[in-house]
Amino acid sequence: MYILHGGDFTRAPLVQWVLEEGKIAYEFRRIDILNGEHRSAEFLAMNPAGLVPVLVTPEGMPQQEAAGGIEDKLAKGTPRLRHARKHNGAARVPVALQGTASQP
Numbered sequence: 001m002y003i004l005h006g007g008d009f010t011r012a013p014l015v016q017w018v019l020e021e022g023k024i025a026y027e028f029r030r031i032d033i034l035n036g037e038h039r040s041a042e043f044l045a046m047n048p049a050g051l052v053p054v055l056v057t058p059e060g061m062p063q064q065e066a067a068g069g070i071e072d073k074l075a076k077g078t079p080r081l082r083h084a085r086k087h088n089g090a091a092r093v094p095v096a097l098q099g100t101a102s103q104p
Protein backbone atom coordinates (compact mmCIF):
# COMPACT_ATOMS: atom_id res chain seq x y z
CA MET A 1 0.00 0.00 0.00
CA TYR A 2 1.12 3.58 -0.65
CA ILE A 3 2.03 5.72 2.36
CA LEU A 4 1.54 9.47 2.01
CA HIS A 5 3.54 11.59 4.41
CA GLY A 6 1.85 14.96 4.55
CA GLY A 7 0.30 17.47 6.87
CA ASP A 8 -0.91 21.02 7.33
CA PHE A 9 0.73 23.76 5.25
CA THR A 10 2.06 21.31 2.66
CA ARG A 11 1.13 20.28 -0.87
CA ALA A 12 0.14 16.82 0.37
CA PRO A 13 -3.60 17.46 -0.22
CA LEU A 14 -2.87 17.63 -3.98
CA VAL A 15 -1.34 14.15 -3.93
CA GLN A 16 -4.12 12.92 -1.62
CA TRP A 17 -6.70 14.26 -4.06
CA VAL A 18 -5.22 12.20 -6.88
CA LEU A 19 -5.00 9.09 -4.67
CA GLU A 20 -8.67 9.53 -3.75
CA GLU A 21 -9.80 10.15 -7.32
CA GLY A 22 -7.81 7.13 -8.46
CA LYS A 23 -9.33 5.00 -5.69
CA ILE A 24 -5.79 3.99 -4.79
CA ALA A 25 -5.33 2.43 -1.35
CA TYR A 26 -3.02 4.47 0.88
CA GLU A 27 -2.21 5.24 4.47
CA PHE A 28 -1.78 8.86 5.55
CA ARG A 29 0.99 9.73 8.01
CA ARG A 30 0.84 13.21 9.45
CA ILE A 31 4.08 15.18 9.58
CA ASP A 32 3.93 18.32 11.72
CA ILE A 33 6.23 20.75 9.91
CA LEU A 34 5.47 23.52 12.42
CA ASN A 35 7.09 21.35 15.09
CA GLY A 36 9.96 20.25 12.86
CA GLU A 37 8.96 16.64 12.36
CA HIS A 38 10.24 16.89 8.77
CA ARG A 39 13.73 17.40 10.22
CA SER A 40 13.72 14.19 12.26
CA ALA A 41 16.33 11.54 11.43
CA GLU A 42 13.53 9.19 10.44
CA PHE A 43 12.04 11.64 7.95
CA LEU A 44 15.41 12.75 6.55
CA ALA A 45 16.32 9.11 5.92
CA MET A 46 13.29 9.01 3.64
CA ASN A 47 13.81 12.44 2.05
CA PRO A 48 17.18 14.10 2.76
CA ALA A 49 15.79 17.41 1.45
CA GLY A 50 13.37 17.43 4.39
CA LEU A 51 10.43 18.46 2.20
CA VAL A 52 6.85 17.31 2.46
CA PRO A 53 4.96 15.57 0.86
CA VAL A 54 6.67 12.24 0.35
CA LEU A 55 4.81 9.30 -1.14
CA VAL A 56 6.25 5.87 -0.39
CA THR A 57 5.32 3.27 -2.99
CA PRO A 58 3.99 -0.20 -2.10
CA GLU A 59 7.54 -1.40 -2.91
CA GLY A 60 8.91 0.89 -0.19
CA MET A 61 10.46 3.50 -2.51
CA PRO A 62 10.07 7.09 -1.31
CA GLN A 63 9.07 9.43 -4.16
CA GLN A 64 11.00 12.59 -3.37
CA GLU A 65 10.04 14.76 -6.30
CA ALA A 66 7.64 17.68 -6.16
CA ALA A 67 3.95 17.01 -5.57
CA GLY A 68 3.21 17.61 -9.28
CA GLY A 69 5.67 14.89 -10.30
CA ILE A 70 4.18 12.44 -7.84
CA GLU A 71 0.70 13.20 -9.16
CA ASP A 72 1.87 12.75 -12.72
CA LYS A 73 3.36 9.31 -12.00
CA LEU A 74 0.18 8.21 -10.20
CA ALA A 75 -1.98 9.45 -13.05
CA LYS A 76 0.10 7.68 -15.68
CA GLY A 77 0.19 4.41 -13.72
CA THR A 78 -3.52 4.19 -12.89
CA PRO A 79 -6.01 3.21 -15.62
CA ARG A 80 -8.88 5.12 -13.97
CA LEU A 81 -6.78 8.30 -13.86
CA ARG A 82 -5.47 7.84 -17.37
CA HIS A 83 -9.07 7.63 -18.52
CA ALA A 84 -10.02 10.76 -16.55
CA ARG A 85 -7.10 12.64 -18.02
CA LYS A 86 -8.11 11.68 -21.51
CA HIS A 87 -11.58 13.09 -20.86
CA ASN A 88 -10.48 16.04 -18.81
CA GLY A 89 -13.45 18.11 -19.84
CA ALA A 90 -15.41 16.12 -17.26
CA ALA A 91 -16.51 18.28 -14.35
CA ARG A 92 -15.06 16.07 -11.65
CA VAL A 93 -11.55 15.73 -13.00
CA PRO A 94 -9.41 17.65 -10.53
CA VAL A 95 -6.99 20.30 -11.61
CA ALA A 96 -4.43 18.20 -9.74
CA LEU A 97 -4.55 15.68 -12.55
CA GLN A 98 -3.10 18.29 -14.86
CA GLY A 99 -0.05 18.35 -12.59
CA THR A 100 1.03 21.21 -10.37
CA ALA A 101 4.17 22.19 -12.18
CA SER A 102 3.64 25.87 -11.49
CA GLN A 103 4.61 26.70 -7.97
CA PRO A 104 6.21 29.62 -6.15
Ligand SMILES: N[C@@H](CCC(=O)N[C@@H](CS)C(=O)NCC(=O)O)C(=O)O
Nearest residue numbers: 009010011050051052053066067068
Ligand atom coordinates in the same frame (compact mmCIF):
# COMPACT_ATOMS: atom_id res chain seq x y z
N1 LIG B 1 8.56 21.37 -4.83
C1 LIG B 1 7.99 20.68 -3.70
C2 LIG B 1 8.05 21.61 -2.54
C3 LIG B 1 7.88 20.90 -1.28
C4 LIG B 1 7.87 21.91 -0.17
O1 LIG B 1 8.42 23.01 -0.28
N2 LIG B 1 7.24 21.52 0.93
C5 LIG B 1 7.14 22.43 2.02
C6 LIG B 1 5.71 22.45 2.48
S1 LIG B 1 4.63 22.89 1.14
C7 LIG B 1 8.03 21.94 3.12
O2 LIG B 1 8.24 20.75 3.28
N3 LIG B 1 8.57 22.86 3.89
C8 LIG B 1 9.40 22.54 4.98
C9 LIG B 1 10.66 23.33 5.00
O3 LIG B 1 10.98 24.00 4.00
O4 LIG B 1 11.34 23.26 6.03
C10 LIG B 1 6.54 20.27 -4.00
O5 LIG B 1 5.90 20.86 -4.85
O6 LIG B 1 6.07 19.32 -3.40
